[in-house]
Amino acid sequence: MTKSKDELFGRMIVSITILVTVSAVAYFGYIGYLMRESLSSNRTSIKTLEKDPVPASVTSALTPTDTPAPADTSFQKETLPLLVLNGGAPKGSAAVLVTLLKADGFAKATAGSSTANYSGLIVYRSDGNDVAAEAVRKTLETKYPSVSVQPADPKRPETSKTPVVVIFGK
Secondary structure, three states: OOOOHHHHHHHHHHHHHHHHHHHHHHHHHHHHHHHHHHHHHHOOOHHHHHHOOOOHHHHHHOOHHHOOOOOOOOOOHHHOOEEEEEEEOOOOHHHHHHHHHHHOOOOOEEEEEOOOOOOOEEEEEOOOOHHHHHHHHHHHHOOOOOEEEEEOOOOOHHHHOOOEEEEEEO
């Protein structure tokens, strides 16, 4: 059986149309992937902060007299209930922080998981626990230079489960 020129031409058109469609989808998918990667590479992540130590020029510029002494040191590291939650960081990150905190004397530090995702490394403090939160921040800054202290968020009850709560986000 011989096929007519019209039938062969039709099959060729369909084949070319499928090829062009698949190529266009692959091209635009790759462009989208590149855009997503460039956006995510511009954000500082905890993994990056952990690998990049604080430059010596920054740490040498700070002297013990540059930081004021805390006004109230009535808390004790050994007895401070401290909860460390993983809020989007890689699995096991909260346990790493607990190990670091326990090595510095925070004996009651425990790890857990957050119900929501967070960004960065945040120390939440309940009212009256400013000094304790700052002590926790200083301990964490030895390994993670970008730590912030914030008051407990009433809209997020997990930020006030203990006097000081640390949440390790993305």
